[in-house]
Amino acid sequence: MTTSEVPAPDRLQEVVPGEDERLRECAAEPIHRPGYVQPHGVLLAVDPATGVVVQLSANVGLVGRTPDDLLGAPLGSLLAEPDADALLAGLRGEQQPVDRHVDTDPMPVEIGLRRFDAIAHRSADGLGVVELEPSDATPDRWLSTLHASIQRLSRAVSVDELRQEAAATVRRLTGFDRVMVYHFHPDGHGEVVAEERAPHLEPYLGLHYPASDIPAQARRLYVARLSRTIPDRDYVPAPLVPALNPLTAAPTDLSQSELRSVSPHHLTFMGNMGVAASLSISLVHDGELIGMISCNNDTPRHVPYGLRRGCEILGQQVALQARALTDTRRLERRLELQAVRALLADQLGASDDVAASLVARQVTVADVVRAEGVVVRLDGQVASLGDAPDADAVEAVVAALTGEGLAEPVVTSALSVDRPDLAVLLPGVAGAVVVPVGDQGDVLAWFRPAFAQVVEWLGDQSAGNRDTPLSPRNSFHRWRETVDDRSLPWDDVEVSEALALRDVLVRHLAQARARRAAARAALTARVTSRLAETLDAEEAVTRLARLVVPELADWCVVSLVEEDHPGGRRLLRDVASWHQDPERRALVERYAGMRRAAMRTRSYVGQALESGEVVVVERDATAAARAVLRRGEAQDLLTELAPESGAVLPLRARNRTVGLITLYTAPGRRFAPDSLTTAQEVAVRAGLALDNARLYREQLLLAEGLQRSLLTEPPRTRDLAVAVRYSPAAEAAKVGGDWYDAFVQPGGAMNLVIGDVTGHDVIAAAAMGQLRSLVRGIAATTDARPAEVLQRVDRAIETLRVDTVATAVLLRIEPAQAADGSVDVRWSSAGHPTPLVLLPDGSAYAPPGRPDLVLGVVPTTQRHEHHVTVPRGSVLLLHTDGLVERRGERLQDGLERLRSLLEGLGHHDVESLSDELLDGMLPERPDDDVAIVVARVGG
Secondary structure, eight states, X not given: OOGGGSOOOSOGGGGSTTHHHHHHHHHHSOTTOOSEEOTTSEEEEEOTTTOBXXXXXXXXXXXXXXXXXXXXXXGGGTSOHHHHHHHHHHHHHOSSTXXXXXXXXXXXXXXXXXXXXXXXXXXXXXXXXXXXXXXXXXXXXXXXXXXXXXXXXXXXXXXXXXXXXXXHHHHHHHOOSEEEEEEEOTTSOEEEEEEEEOTTSOXXXXXXXXXXXXXXXXXXXXXHSSEEEESOTTOOOEEEESSSBTTTTBOOOOTTOSSBOOOHHHHHHHHHHTXXXXXXXEEEETTEEEEEEEEEESSOOOXXXXXXXXXXXXXXXXXXXXXXXXXXXHHHHHHHHHHHHHHHHHHHHTOSOHHHHHHSSSSOGGGTSOOSXXXXXXXXXXXXXXXXXXXXXXXXXXXXXXXXXXXXXXXXXXXXXXXXXXXXXXXXXXXXXXXXXXXXXXXXXXXXXXXXXXXXXXXXXXXGGBSSXXXXXXXXXXXXXXXXXXXXXXXXHHXXXXXXXXXXXXXXXXXXXXXXXXXXXXXXXXXXXXXXXXXXXXHHHXXXXXXXXXXXXXXXXXXXXXXXXXXXXXXXXXXEEEESSGGGHHHHHHHHHHXXXXXXXXXXXXXXXXXXXXXXXXXXXXXXXXXXXXXXXXXXXXXXXXXXXXXXXXXEETTEEEEEEEEEOOTTOOOOTTHHHHHXXXXXXXXXXXXXXXXXXXXXXXXXXXXXXXXXXXXXXXXXXXXXXXXXXXXXXXXXXXXXXXXXXXXXXXXXXXXXXXXXXXXXXXXXXXXXXXXXXXXXXXXXXXXXXXXXXXXHHHHHTOXXXXXXXXXXXXXXXXXXXXXXXXXEEESOOOOEEEOTTSOEEOOOOOXXXXXXXXXXXXXXXXXXXEOTTOEEEEEOGGGTOOTTSOHHHHHHHHHHHHHTOTTSOHHHHHHHHXXXXXXXXXXXXXXXXXXXXXX
């Protein structure tokens, strides 16, 4: 790349001595309220409401008057009444105070025998300002040139061509010795990007100048007023009379004025450049000054107002067309990069290695942002391309940025200036684009070295070229400076596409992580399900070995910890192994059978067993594992298997290690992202499963003993035969929340109770035992009837703070007293299904009686009692809801099925009837505990 082809740096302001101080000085100068005008025209400030002149420039002799003639007089005293009225009407009719009105811009007027252009506007102070400039009597001479020039400009196909044509056009129109087109860089400094000049002048094309040449407040005026002329640098300013405007008691705002006098600094600047006259034409787009057309002349030169307006129109076209051409080129480049981004997205979908797919395929991230070096860090994996910093340097940069939040991209072509902390970590790097990808420390990073650039300035920028630090430069001869701590500037379109690529990657990584999470969840679910199917520990670890290969590793060994040895010693036994390659399974099995005896004291397996923590060997696992094995066959077998990475994971439950699983990867392979995280989840599930297997027998024995102690056989009487049944849903614990009871009260009444405590297994059984004891104790000691018993139970639950909620029905069968053997039956229900009655004629029904609130909720619940008389030979059935509830079936359908089945069993004794009911109503694997109580009146 040649020097002329190198893009200009965007931040040259930083290398200009004293620039910040000059900018502050310029910002403090009130150039919009100078109190003076240039003397080639006359300014009149009028009260818009009255049309009276309240202030004027002292040079009113140009129109044949004195200040005393006009101050306090109506505008019509100078201009013809129709002209004065038209100007005042325009001033009064403006909606925006600082906008120029359109009806009188300009208005040709005659004063004496001379023609003037009357230019009127409303100032920011609210004053009417009328300026009178000598008129161009022959505007047609440049109108045709302007029209033809605009036609030529419209045919430009590049910004450079447009700028050059604009410079040539303005010089033809105005006749200035030099016409330059300025471009403003993002830091405010300018560059001459096109030039037309007289042969005797030194060329300025390509030269740069500091922002203080056209400071911020001057730029604001150039936006407000699209052209500015200084016909003669050596003019004597004409003061405004009076100095303060009587209507505002302040200097008049001349921001919109054509005649506004300029800063003395600027006039000195022109003199040092050898410029006698100037014309500036603003290039404004969307309210921003993007450039200027600057005209200079060796001798004084006045440009008529009408021509200046024509040049303003030309400048507006140049600004619009330049932005359109720039946007078109940006769009073309953006479309090119979007195509690259689409190819990268395709490559992402075809590869599991995201980082490598961005730097090692047909299209790379270097095709998105041009750079000498690229680093991609995704999912913790780092890949690089070109002359890139090493992985350690990148990790250090990521760590530094992560501490700051790593939310916004870092874009700099001057790393040592912007981020000296990062420059220390990245020696040799001058420019960097670091784009965070997600919130896990992943980044896309592009790097550029320093590029020595020769920058040519419009005048020596050193302190020796100024009389004082704040004064203009004395010489404007071409001055060269080498900038060697910057990289080439970054293309903002490319950086924008890098951010768009970031968004693609965030979505891709999220999807990939979601897929891995789903696979991880599926694997852990399979582990949980398969290990739960067996309560044999050795069968469980055999299944585990075959589940984790090849999903998590290429081969594995699973061990059990045996603790029931003398002295409390824990012994490790390798029980199962597996390899994804069938031909190597025997080799792994042989190794698993020998490795424990060959292990040295500080083996990785021993470390994991002792600490209960995961031990990982990320690389060179063969050498690392050989080092902890004694010489012999086990070491030779390991060498043949040649693992690249290894990990030992404890299988823990209840704060103790019950087993270990050792995972290995094959030669040249590493653990995939998240594989060790998944392995740890699997280890947790497996540890629980193994512990559950060991606990199974103990729990089973405990549960069966608890069941025998809680669910006793019912009493038998002469007039009543009772049978009970209990069928648990939990396989390991033969008890649950359903319960029953049958006992005789002191008065001789038989009480039948059935209920359901929330939950299953031993905890529910314990709660059930408390509740059963309360019902039995209260009923047996008080001889109370069912409703009263349940009310007392509710109060006892509250008093004793029994943490349980349960349904129950208490049914009391009074002793037979009627001659026909019929009995009175009373019951009270706490949210439980109503008892069924099977009559001697074979019909069954549920007697009316609405259940009350369940037990354990509101201790003051009012309980109700229901009554029915049943004949001798009738059967009473109490049951829990597990007998009739089925998934996908209405409860009413289950109750009807029970009633129908019961009607066909009236000829059975109570024991057979109970068994037939369970066989007919329960599925093969019940979802819920079931309890029933069956009683026949008359024995």
